[in-house]
Amino acid sequence: xxxxxxxxxxxxxxxxxxxxxxxxxxxxxxxxxxxxxxxxxxxxxxxxxxxxxxxxxxxxxxxxxxxxxxxxxxxxxxxxxxxxxxxxxxxxxxxxxxxxxxxxxxxxxxxxxxxxxxxxxxxxxxxxxxxxxxxxxxxxxxxxx
Numbered sequence: 001x002x003x004x005x006x007x008x009x010x011x012x013x014x015x016x017x018x019x020x021x022x023x024x025x026x027x028x029x030x031x032x033x034x035x036x037x038x039x040x041x042x043x044x045x046x047x048x049x050x051x052x053x054x055x056x057x058x059x060x061x062x063x064x065x066x067x068x069x070x071x072x073x074x075x076x077x078x079x080x081x082x083x084x085x086x087x088x089x090x091x092x093x094x095x096x097x098x099x100x101x102x103x104x105x106x107x108x109x110x111x112x113x114x115x116x117x118x119x120x121x122x123x124x125x126x127x128x129x130x131x132x133x134x135x136x137x138x139x140x141x142x143x144x145x
Contacts, residue, residue, distance in 0.1 A: 007055065007064035008091060012132040013077075015052050015069035021108045021131045022065065025093065025101060027056040030064070034071070048072050058093070065091065080133035083113075090127065092137035096145075098124045101138045105130070118142075 012018040019029060036050035050072040056065045069075070081089065095101040098116060105111070105128045112126040113135075119125060125139040 007066045009066040009068060010091070010132075010134060011075065012067050012069055012134070013075065014131065015054055015067055017108075018067050018069075018131040018134075019054050019056070021105070021110065022056050022067075024104045024108065025095075026059050027065065028059070030055040030057050035068075036072075046073070063093075078133075080129060081135055083127065083135065090135040090137050092139060095138050095140055098126065098138055098140035101140075102126060102128070105136070105138070110136070 010018075023029060032052070032054045034050070034052050036048075040049045040051075041047050051068040051070050053066060053068045056067065057063065081087070083089070093101075102112065102116070108131065110128045110130050112128055114127075116124055116126045122142055123139045124142060125137060128136050128138065130136040
């Protein structure tokens with residue numbers, strides 16, 4: 001059976017803040033909507049489910065993020081995910097210039113968790129804590145250019 005990754009869904013505290021962060025990094029908003037109804041309740045197993053959504057796409061056209069902000073029921077605040085916790089860990093992006101990407105992230109108050117690492121002179125990478133506590137990995141391939 002063929003299988004294809006459609007998108008990664010991320011619940012956010014403030015959809016406008018998350019959209020601004022990811023579009024500044026280079027993603028494009030494909031569409032926005034509000035979703036509710038019996039079909040949505042059934043799909044996510046949550047009665048009264050009502051969310052604002054935005055679908056974003058990476059410049060290469062292969063990756064998509066679906067951001068959603070709950071209108072009802074109220075979103076449940078959690079502690080930010082730690083790198084060694086089980087479950088959804090991070091979203092990773094390759095970038096041409098990690099310093100430029102980190103400068104963009106910094107404009108949104110998002111900074112590396114510890115610093116920029118060099119993985120065997122193949123990648124420079126950093127984890128940043130993005131909007132709503134999302135861990136975002138930025139990686140620059142040092143073998144290109």
